[in-house]
Amino acid sequence: MSAETADRETETLSMREAIRAALREELLADDDVFIMGQDEEDGGSFEVTAGLHDEFGFDRVRNTPISEAAQIGSGVGAAATGLRPVVNLSFADFIGVCFDQVMNQAGKTRYMFGGASEVPLTIRAIEGAGLNAAAQHSGTVHTLVAHLPGVKAVAPGTPAAAMGLMKSAVRSNDPVVFFENKTIYERHGDVPTGDDFTVPLGEASIEQAGEDVTVVATQRLLGESIAAARDVDASVEVIDPRSLYPLDTDTLADSLRKTGRLVVADESPLSYGLHAEIVTRVVENAFWSIDAPVQRVGVPDTPIPFAPSQEDEVVPDADDVRRAIQRTV
Amino acid sequence: MSAETADRETETLSMREAIRAALREELLADDDVFIMGQDEEDGGSFEVTAGLHDEFGFDRVRNTPISEAAQIGSGVGAAATGLRPVVNLSFADFIGVCFDQVMNQAGKTRYMFGGASEVPLTIRAIEGAGLNAAAQHSGTVHTLVAHLPGVKAVAPGTPAAAMGLMKSAVRSNDPVVFFENKTIYERHGDVPTGDDFTVPLGEASIEQAGEDVTVVATQRLLGESIAAARDVDASVEVIDPRSLYPLDTDTLADSLRKTGRLVVADESPLSYGLHAEIVTRVVENAFWSIDAPVQRVGVPDTPIPFAPSQEDEVVPDADDVRRAIQRTV
């Protein structure tokens, strides 16, 4: 249970419901917010925005042609002229088609124009393997975005984080890419009610406190890590970074100062992946506290194969996290 | 001086000349090799291929429309059907425009088709700050590519490496992105003559041996690091990884076992950059040998500003490497 839900009234929501509720609140609260995406009027892929078109109409929730570059590029233009677009990119694997708009337009516009414009743009991108959707519909690409100057990136692992970060993303005056793992839309969890609950960009959450080993885990692997923690003979602290950029180095380094042992579990390909940044930040900030070689758990640099037996092979799960924890203790 | 040039006859070439000579050799040696790019018939940006169109004609060296996605995408198609295209992307910042083709087509075609096709495609991309070319013409994006499954990436820092790796890239049956730093085209160095000199993908080069500190430095920062090494009171080993993926972990880890101290100097934005992977590989493989906190030298997560005073501020140089070395000893 994260800090935010500790002393508040809560309700149980799925990730899908949490994201939808957050978007609905923002559509209600601010006329400048609008949503566009392919098939968005029917709820988009995975039905996340189901019902919003019926409630808010075409001006606020609209279908686009299959034109990701124009979706993001015009999103930047709309954002710079006063709106708050939420663009659904659908499968995150499609980000390549509009990567220039994310990298060179959304990320750099404000900077290169000397602050002349703001780009309050939110991009939703749906990641992750596990549905046998093969190499072009299963990728986890958030490391690419976290590396881009001027772009913020979040990847929540709980409904509370999803709700709170989506609202922060839409309200942020900076471009934020919001990554959703497609296999955990039905993960349920407590979400604070009332009081306009938000989670600030850039704050990690200690989802489970522990003393011996720190597991930093994202998205689906957050759940797998909590499960793995039950199976080991050690007190495991499980942290959801939630926000990839900015990254809450302090919370991670503090945990390491306590535990001295680090496992990073994230579904990115391992080489040059998110894991390495987390390892390095910890090494930079808590070097003298590290008592054992660090462990990364991720996808072994392959595209995601279709065959279930092969997908199981390359996509990490609780067993992989458990073995990694055991190697540190 | 790297291992390759140690016992061989050499000639002095600039980076530009080395790349051009390598491409010329490959055009001469293999009729399947052809080059395409914008303005390529006039030598492309920075005149790297000057003269090749005159020598080889339109079929082998040709201009394309401003259509990076079609250039890389059709490059994949041409490669899968038997040719060896070398596509000049010009400024690496433009890779966003065709990132899908690099990520989802070049990188995954062979894998997802179960080995049915090969993609012997070479992509040239010109990186780096220092010419006051501002945010969209100065980027260093090689970390993005190094993270992509199925794509190889090289970023040579010497003419010998440039020559040897370009030939290996063109001959490779895998897609290779060849990164060139635009500020060192006039860097001269010894290149072995005769004997069809090549550098295999995946081998680092110890450019200067030392005992106290290991500096892993790429591209322009290789020269800056060698200069910085002269100014410190320590014996510095300077390594050019040359190949980013595959990455020669053994050479890096062996060096650390000797020196116990690590500086990584690369012009990528620091967060989630190349540095972190090198740090992590070393931490994974030589953890017990590391005697001091590791240091990264790179661009501090900003786009590259235009104003010379600001560009100087964010782009690292020998002084920054020197200070980083001093912090380790």
Place this chain on the structure above:
Amino acid sequence: MTETLDTPEKRRSALRTMVLIREFENHVRDRFADNEIPGFVHLSQGQEAVAVGVCTALSRDDYITSTHRAHGHSLAKGLEPDRLLAELYGKAEGHCGGRGGSMHVADLDEGMLGAQPIVGASVPLGTGAGITAQLSDADWMATAFCGDGSVAAGQVHEAINLAATWQLPVVFVVENNQYSEGMVFDEQHNVEDVAEMASAYGIPGEIVDGQDVTAVNETMRAARERALDGDGPTLIEAKTYRYRGHFEGDEQPYRSQEEVEDWRENRDPIDNYRERLAAAGELTDEEFEAIRTEVKAVMADAVEFARNADEPAPEAAYDDVFVEEAPEIDAFRERMAADGDNGGVGL
């Protein structure tokens, strides 16, 4: 292949291929509903005449590229239903060893250069094959299939423009089935016909009834000839319709069941062709039943084959990332061998 449909045998063979596609996809539909086939599947039922009309006009050496909706194109180009189905089952005997599944099928021996479910990506791939054909003075050409929705995508524009500028031997076949997922044509375009786009490239834009295999075949033959004569690309818009949802499981809130039924009853490519052949005295009911029986037997065998085929070895997941091995991949493969199912633990 590369035939006019100028004999009764050829016409019956074209009919048989359409029946095979229909029947293949009936099995895919059912076995997907049973959870026997994993992943996402997109059926092309209703569009069989486009696949068959185009591919009967091609030679075996000609390449096609396809989309997420690739079963019909694949079978029409000559892929075997048993291996294709095994691929959909994720089996080692599949065309891609189970690595690709329904959305990623390729068989270069049969000229199937690959299905590309990134919308639009089939088009530069086809243009690239056209470059090879042109530079090697080949006697084959390339055909890129894509959908009506895909023409909004930038890479489609770039790749057609490139092919037109270089006069490459490529034909672009846009299957206009009027929908992209749940979006209707005019949510994506401000023109009546995709074929109007051709004028932006100075190439012929042909509209053909995609429910009429003869018309498709003739239009495609002419375009192929132009391509091989060095006269450059053609854009063919085949007006067609898909009977099933965008993917299996799609609830189709965007259209009425009557609309679907109307097409099925009045414009079915198989029924219509069958009637035409019957009217011409080339096909008796018995002959048609014989085709159907034969195809059903082929498909029954294919299902058996796919069901009984081997699962690919888990460790084969490390194959074909590269042609030339990389130490990273070797390390992961070795660790897997040492320690069982292993998502990877660093390098």
Place this chain on the structure above:
Amino acid sequence: MTETLDTPEKRRSALRTMVLIREFENHVRDRFADNEIPGFVHLSQGQEAVAVGVCTALSRDDYITSTHRAHGHSLAKGLEPDRLLAELYGKAEGHCGGRGGSMHVADLDEGMLGAQPIVGASVPLGTGAGITAQLSDADWMATAFCGDGSVAAGQVHEAINLAATWQLPVVFVVENNQYSEGMVFDEQHNVEDVAEMASAYGIPGEIVDGQDVTAVNETMRAARERALDGDGPTLIEAKTYRYRGHFEGDEQPYRSQEEVEDWRENRDPIDNYRERLAAAGELTDEEFEAIRTEVKAVMADAVEFARNADEPAPEAAYDDVFVEEAPEIDAFRERMAADGDNGGVGL
């Protein structure tokens, strides 16, 4: 602004703006040659009538987006030459505080939404402004400038298609100066005129003589009116020519000096307009000289201003990465303050 050029004053003012652009770029040319201006610069000399013809038809509230070749558009839209030049010098008083330079100029107060040297990127940016205009029922519209080469780029296609589908109030002005870097038009396209592309989007495609400021103004006014009336976008192809190389320093192996001279002598937009006004009795030689003298004085002041303006503080390099600060950026900024010029050392 938003004027027909229907009085002698307005016509003289349009002429003056063209002269100002010409003179501004003369200074840029010379100061770049002196190494006083850093980076890459792309001059628009020869194309002044397009910038001025378009922007005189706009209101201050209308937005434009531009390309790497943005000086003319910027000045015509109302940016001050002194601050624009200061930006090219990389000075703190520049429009973007020196952060952008010649290729990245913006001034939202004047409706200059930004120069975008990623070829094609100006077009979705303009489409996006059109979305804002449409959703907020605004009385302004957006104009996206782009070049003849840019229309090969996928994002241009996507953005025009989107604007056409949604009938956004956007006008796309393609400056066809016949070259993209060193590539001539037919190395990139298989049509005679860019305007033919418009038919792929079901929007009007107008061709206008880009050397004739009156013609450009009239075409643009009509297109703007259509946009504001809710009748959707227009594509305007302005046939024009650039006198200088693609960038300063370009050796131009791809064209003859005679070709350039021919345009300069026979189709210069300033000379022609001056002659026309003179023939109409609206402009004496003295009046023209007065304009020239005034512009020269303005530019002399601008050069002084730019030269004497302050360098931006190095630490301002950490500003504006984000609106809301990020700890990473704060950490870098602080370290810089502590330890001088500092490329960054980890987090």
